[in-house]
Amino acid sequence: MYKVIYLYILKCKDDTYYTGVTNNLEKRLKEHNLGISKESYTFSRRPVELMWHEAFTNFHLAFEWETRIKKWSKKKKEALINNDYDALIKLSKKNFRQQK
DSSP states (O other): OOOOEEEEEEEOTTSOEEEEEESOHHHHHHHHHHTOOTTSTTGGGOSOEEEEEEEESOHHHHHHHHHHHHTSOHHHHHHHHTTOHHHHHHHHHHHHHHHO
């Protein structure tokens, strides 16, 4: 049996996005909305709403993607959330050209 880890994106009350990983998506979403830690990004931005998630069996890959997505622009995250892969590709190319 494989263990699963979830990569997820939450939309916060202030219209920002939070990206994280967890092995229990339902429990983690409740924790974000309850405000378990005053130091957490989402504490003052509650309530939060689950916008997107993906299950991984490779923990390293999930954490690698979390790190990548956290660096993405809001528009790029929204393209992923909306399954708009054409926009995701265009935004990736645009960002790549700007880095040169």
